[in-house]
Amino acid sequence: ALDAAGRGYEAMRAINPRLVWCSLTGFGSTGPNAEAAGHDITYVGYAGLMPRLSQYEPSPPGVGVSLPLAAMTGALGIVAAINARHTTGVGARVDANMVDSAMWTLSEDFARAANSPMPGWGTMAARGVYRCADGRCMAVGALELKFWRIVCEVLGRPEWADRHWSLGLEVGSAAAMALRDEVAAEEAGASDDEQ
Numbered sequence: 001a002l003d004a005a006g007r008g009y010e011a012m013r014a015i016n017p018r019l020v021w022c023s024l025t026g027f028g029s030t031g032p033n034a035e036a037a038g039h040d041i042t043y044v045g046y047a048g049l050m051p052r053l054s055q056y057e058p059s060p061p062g063v064g065v066s067l068p069l070a071a072m073t074g075a076l077g078i079v080a081a082i083n084a085r086h087t088t089g090v091g092a093r094v095d096a097n098m099v100d101s102a103m104w105t106l107s108e109d110f111a112r113a114a115n116s117p118m119p120g121w122g123t124m125a126a127r128g129v130y131r132c133a134d135g136r137c138m139a140v141g142a143l144e145l146k147f148w149r150i151v152c153e154v155l156g157r158p159e160w161a162d163r164h165w166s167l168g169l170e171v172g173s174a175a176a177m178a179l180r181d182e183v184a185a186e187e188a189g190a191s192d193d194e195q
Contacts, residue, residue, distance in 0.1 A: 009093050019091040020081040022074045024067070028097040040064045040098070047102035052109065066098035073101045123172040124165055125180040126151070130187035138187055155186060 002008040009021045026043055027033035043066035044050045053061050077094035085091055126142040142148040145166045152161040163179050165171050 013091065013093075017090055018085055020078055020085065020094065021091070022078050022094040022096065024070045024074050025095065025097045027099050029095045033099075038098075040066045043098040044102050047099045047106070049102045049105060052106065066102045069101035069105065070096045070098045073104070123180070124169075124176055125160075125183045126164060128180060128183070130184050132187050133189055140183070155183075157186065 003010075009019075009023075012021065013019050023029055025034070026038040027036055027046075038046075041050070041060050044053065044061060047066075049065070050059075050061070053059070053065070074094055074096035077096055081092040081094055126140060126148045128140055130138050130140065132138055140151055142151045143165075145164050148164045149161045152158055160179065160182070163169050163175075165176070169176050169179070
């Protein structure tokens with residue numbers, strides 16, 4: 001709309017070459033989907049993020065994900081462009097889109113898959129969300145052995161301390177899933193406050 005009105009980036013840059021302009025778009029300003037419509041669910045689905053937002057079946061996120069991520073990406077781009085402008089004297093166009101920003105959150109998954117293929121993180125006891133007896137949940141993020149051992153101590157289950165992926169418990173194996181089930185059963189009998 002701004003381009004059509006003669007007030008888009010190119011027109012404004014002609015007036016002020018130091019201009020830093022940020023666009024937040026769904027699929028980016030160029031490419032085959034540049035004009036495609038969408039919502040958060042469209043962008044996180046297209047990016048491949050939706051299956052990672054749920055431990056089981058892919059489901060729509062309960063909150064908007066892609067716009068805040070794109071806004072953060074855009075803000076970082078603006079800071080970088082302003083910094084570069086101090087050196088060059090020239091502004092820049094920052095194009096932050098929701099699909100690429102959502103895909104960025106998968107970078108650790110891509111790196112792990114490239115270096116040591118393993119099933120999803122939801123198949124290990126050390127990383128999961130467990131429902132407690134009072135209906136609330138306890139989140140566990142103990143990927144490092146030292147943190148897993150603290151979790152086991154807090155839960156009063158020291159016998160679990162050496163059952164960790166870093167000590168050879170194969171992620172996704174029957175033994176790993178059994179441990180996950182044991183933790184879930186333990187949590188189901190306790191309130192979140194007790195844990």
